[in-house]
Amino acid sequence: MIFFASYSPLKLYRKIGLSRSIGLGLLSIIIISTVIGPDLVGHDPAKQDLLHARQMPNAVHLLGTDHLGRDMAARLLSGARLSLSLGILSLVTAAFLGISLGIIAAWFGTWTDRFLTSFADAILALPGLLLVLILMASAPGSWWLLYIGISLTLWVEFFRYTRQRSRIILAHPSVDASKNLGLSNYFILTRHIFPELRNGLFTISAFGIASAITAIAALGFVSVGIRPPMAEWGLMMTQLLPYWREAPFLILQPIICLVLTILSLHLSVGGFHKK
Amino acid sequence: MYKKLIAALLKRGLQALIVALIVGLVSFAMMQALPGDAAFRIAAGRYGYDLMDAAAAEAVRQELGLDRHWSLQLFDWLKALAQFNLGESFIYRGSVSEKIAVQLGHTLTLSLSALFVSILIAFPIGIYTGLNPNGWADKFFLQLSIFVRAIPPFAVGLTLVLIFSVHLKLFPVAGFRSFHHLILPAFTLGIGMAAVSNRVIRDSVLEAMHSDWQLFSRIKGLPSGLTLRAHVLRNAALPSVTYIGVQMAYLIEGVVIIETLFAWPGIGHALIHAIFGRDIAMVQGTALTLGLIYVGLNLVIDFLCSFIDPRSAKS
Numbered sequence: 001m002i003f004f005a006s007y008s009p010l011k012l013y014r015k016i017g018l019s020r021s022i023g024l025g026l027l028s029i030i031i032i033s034t035v036i037g038p039d040l041v042g043h044d045p046a047k048q049d050l051l052h053a054r055q056m057p058n059a060v061h062l063l064g065t066d067h068l069g070r071d072m073a074a075r076l077l078s079g080a081r082l083s084l085s086l087g088i089l090s091l092v093t094a095a096f097l098g099i100s101l102g103i104i105a106a107w108f109g110t111w112t113d114r115f116l117t118s119f120a121d122a123i124l125a126l127p128g129l130l131l132v133l134i135l136m137a138s139a140p141g142s143w144w145l146l147y148i149g150i151s152l153t154l155w156v157e158f159f160r161y162t163r164q165r166s167r168i169i170l171a172h173p174s175v176d177a178s179k180n181l182g183l184s185n186y187f188i189l190t191r192h193i194f195p196e197l198r199n200g201l202f203t204i205s206a207f208g209i210a211s212a213i214t215a216i217a218a219l220g221f222v223s224v225g226i227r228p229p230m231a232e233w234g235l236m237m238t239q240l241l242p243y244w245r246e247a248p249f250l251i252l253q254p255i256i257c258l259v260l261t262i263l264s265l266h267l268s269v270g271g272f273h274k275k
Numbered sequence: 276m277y278k279k280l281i282a283a284l285l286k287r288g289l290q291a292l293i294v295a296l297i298v299g300l301v302s303f304a305m306m307q308a309l310p311g312d313a314a315f316r317i318a319a320g321r322y323g324y325d326l327m328d329a330a331a332a333e334a335v336r337q338e339l340g341l342d343r344h345w346s347l348q349l350f351d352w353l354k355a356l357a358q359f360n361l362g363e364s365f366i367y368r369g370s371v372s373e374k375i376a377v378q379l380g381h382t383l384t385l386s387l388s389a390l391f392v393s394i395l396i397a398f399p400i401g402i403y404t405g406l407n408p409n410g411w412a413d414k415f416f417l418q419l420s421i422f423v424r425a426i427p428p429f430a431v432g433l434t435l436v437l438i439f440s441v442h443l444k445l446f447p448v449a450g451f452r453s454f455h456h457l458i459l460p461a462f463t464l465g466i467g468m469a470a471v472s473n474r475v476i477r478d479s480v481l482e483a484m485h486s487d488w489q490l491f492s493r494i495k496g497l498p499s500g501l502t503l504r505a506h507v508l509r510n511a512a513l514p515s516v517t518y519i520g521v522q523m524a525y526l527i528e529g530v531v532i533i534e535t536l537f538a539w540p541g542i543g544h545a546l547i548h549a550i551f552g553r554d555i556a557m558v559q560g561t562a563l564t565l566g567l568i569y570v571g572l573n574l575v576i577d578f579l580c581s582f583i584d585p586r587s588a589k590s
Contacts (some may be wrong), residue, residue, distance in 0.1 A: 019421075125290040125291075125297070125570065126569070127524035127527045127528045127565075128524065129528035129531065130527060130562065130565055130566060131297075133531065133547075134297075134301050134558070137302075137562075138304065138305040138308055139308075217427060217429075217430075218428075218429055221532065222531075222547050223551070224547060224550055234429070237430075241433070244437060244441055245441070258430060262425040262426075267421070
């Protein structure tokens with residue numbers, strides 16, 4: 001009983017506030033349905049059934065069918081799998097690179113710092129999506145280029161934040177004290193630097209995944225990203241746009257999915273971040 | 276006085292150079308990575324598939340020096356870029372710079388109108404909520420900003436099209452003919468930018484209202500309206516304008532997607548179509564121009580900041 005009491009949603013809610021609770025709740029629902037949803041729906045997202053195209057939501061097709069008779073629920077979930085996995089994968093890559101290079105830059109200083117900082121500044125000379133677009137131009141629809149491009153734009157913010165914070169932390173007398181006590185660099189890293197960085201990095205991560213998912217959808221929407229047979233939210237919007245009049249509920253579905261996912265990510269770290 | 280301005284000019288100049296280098300290198304790599312014989316492809320683009328033969332391809336190969344080592348070609352490619360020679364479009368007749376000269380006007384019209392719309396929305400809301408913090412309007416606009424921020428620009432655009440063009444039939448769905456066509460794309464981008472900047476303006480107005488000099492100017496007897504105009508707003512303007520600079524990335528990214536959605540014949544629209552058609556000269560030209568607009572707008576923001584706050588230019 002005590003165990004459950006300390007982890008009850010009410011306690012959590014009191015600790016982190018309403019908007020973050022809504023965000024985390026929404027995010028868990030999205031993640032759980034992305035993981036187990038496709039099996040529950042049971043339809044093949046690519047299977048066409050032209051005789052039953054553009055159906056209203058019904059018992060067989062929970063969210064209706066698209067212009068080729070494909071099950072919308074299955075396609076939305078498959079799109080969610082794609083966006084979330086690619087978003088998380090690029091974020092993990094970017095975070096790993098950005099945090100380690102940021103600490104290296106702060107730790108060694110001098111020319112290492114200068115070199116890494118100018119490299120980050122060079123990436124910032126172009127708006128992120130434009131960089132991804134230019135990369136995608138050499139092979140439209142390539143999954144790898146999308147992954148590399150998004151990671152390349154996301155790592156900069158991790159790097160800048162980590163570098164700036166670590167420099168302040170490393171200059172603090174407590175770090176000197178630890179060094180004089182003969183404690184290892186590993187100790188300084190795990191006990192001085194990481195705990196201070198944690199909250200900021202969570203915020204950057206949530207916003208980073210959100211902007212990765214936005215970028216994937218935006219590229220899909222202008223047909224430069226993921227290619228048609230795959231179910232992808234941005235692509236679905238483009239494909240369903242011509243059927244707005246006959247079936248308005250179809251095009252709204254991917255828009256709502258995208259907005260809810262981004263909203264849940266933003267809310268889960270407090271809703272606002274001026275970037 | 277001008278030291279800071281020159282520093283800003285140098286920094287942005289360096290950024291422009293980096294943009295040109297990145298775009299040039301990537302498009303050259305794209306050129307090399309294309310499958311098949313580039314000479315045949317370019318010849319087919321110039322003369323049409325039916326009218327070209329091996330001799331025409333050979334002529335193109337000689338003309339462009341496509342048979343030389345790639346490092347020499349890279350040197351030529353970058354040299355041409357440095358001379359602002361963007362080459363000929365692979366698909367359309369005519370040079371890339373001519374096409375871009377036409378598109379540039381459309382893109383600037385759209386981005387500046389979007390900026391104008393965002394300022395028109397964000398400043399009144401930001402100033403009002405900053406002067407009345409924690410009131411109902413403040414809370415409402417905070418929630419609204421969080422919600423609007425979560426909608427990507429193309430989804431905002433789609434929603435506006437569905438409501439105002441298809442349903443209410445107030446504005447045209449897409450295209451470019453009259454002022455009417457500009458309204459929806461400009462609002463799409465403007466709303467997205469205002470969603471964040473109104474909060475930044477609110478915070479800076481709030482901070483200025485709590486400052487010592489604001490209190491002092493009230494104590495020395497200045498009316499509240501004059502204090503607001505002469506002291507609070509001017510001081511709050513600096514972070515607000517700086518923040519608009521941060522939003523330039525959003526604006527340029529948005530322009531690419533929104534021009535495509537609304538079939539607005541600007542540079543972003545051309546970039547997407549060039550990517551489809553593998554028109555590398557056009558990809559290079561449009562990406563370069565968009566990158567340079569980004570750097571240029573940032574430079575304007577730098578200058579604006581030192582105009583608003585001369586102290587920042589002196590130090």
